[in-house]
Amino acid sequence: MHNSLTFTDLLDDAALLSLEHQVHLEEVLGGHSWQVDLQQPRFDFACVTRTITCTAFHLLGSAAPGPGTWLWAWANPSGFPEAVVAASARLRDFGLQYGIQELASAEVPFSALPGAPTEAHLAAGLLTEAAKAVTGRWTSYNGDAGGGTRAAFLVEHPDFRLPPPEPARVMRVIQQALAGLRLTDHRRALHSYAVKRGLGADFSGEQGRITGPGFEAVVEFDGYGRVAGIKAGLSAPHGG
Template sequence: MPTFLELQDDAALLSFEHQLHLSERVGEHSWRVDLAQPLFEFTGENPLTCDRVHLLGSAAPGPGSWLWAWANPFGYRPEVLGIALEAKEFGERHGIPELAQPEVPFDALPGSPSEPAQVASLMMEAAKVATGRWSGYQGPVGGGTRAGFLLEHPELALPPATSARTMRVLQQGVLELTLHDHRRAFGAYAVHRGLRVTEDGPLWISGPDFRIAVEFDEQNLMTKMSATLGAPG
């Protein structure tokens, strides 16, 4: 059974690629959400409207806690809460209290984060793995509180994997993300991305026309990576 910390590694790289794709799609933007519709709009140079909006919850600095949307007394529509409930069921099934408890104190999370944006990110990453929805957005909703959403729209789906894009995600991810176990994170990314993973000395990640060899040290930290173009043999 995965732990909450392991879910962070499982989510990190594919989530990162989805965020890159979202940023490239909408560019400079503002956003608004109407949960009564429901509707999530990106406005700006490349507008996009998502009518499949899932509120996960909110991280509030006052109580210093994350509150899952299904535990919020506001009474959101069932289609807005469905994915948060999926995450709850996953947490109950796998014994992950951070997903199953209605309210999670900041200091109960790995590293005891104090910033609402960081807390929202941790909770969203775990929910992405639990539900298989990967396009997320978080933003301020007043009083220092950050709300976390998962969004679905055909234009947010990733295009087929290429060597250049996969290498960028892996290289940039190692530099910019907090990965606790690189080997686990690389393997999870490949599986979730629909790529083939084999271990023959290095870890091999294979796409339709490329192979990437990744080597790790004894602490499972990446030490070397190289790509070969051409269909895998």
């Protein structure tokens, strides 16, 4: 990471891998309720057939619709345990190091975020995405904290880890991201996903090439650096 790193860069870096983790989380949880005790600390998901107790969780902050601001957990006057807010403090330090005010400021107006969201869950989602790119923890949960306020967490459990990459799933993630996510730099977002997912990534020329077990995808970019088309196909495994 370099000194010209921006908040928008972090969003692109996180976008696709975060999407895949959130889809996987939905598959694991199904219908559920959740409960958190910040003092104990403990975070549980009560699913249809079992309860999943997170092996670790991290409170990032909360988005309140009244003032229209996000408050980082490290700056919350409620005085949460250090273990619960340590990740948010790390993000503050990272923001100070790279001059990213969205991470360094205790309180962030919704209007200062990309797209100027007006809804709390959307604002919380943006800060959470950036947090993932910095912390390397990819599964999040955005819950109702009462009064319209949304609390954002990073949650950890072995069942939340992704399975090995598989051709159809990888292409589905790419297509869903291109159709539904706000990506600023398509090349950066796709390259970041491929590298972080353990796939082959060659974006040195005008095209981008992503390779993995049994598949290859060639990405064409237009004059604005946006994806103009993708040609994907199955390939024979090495040694097959």
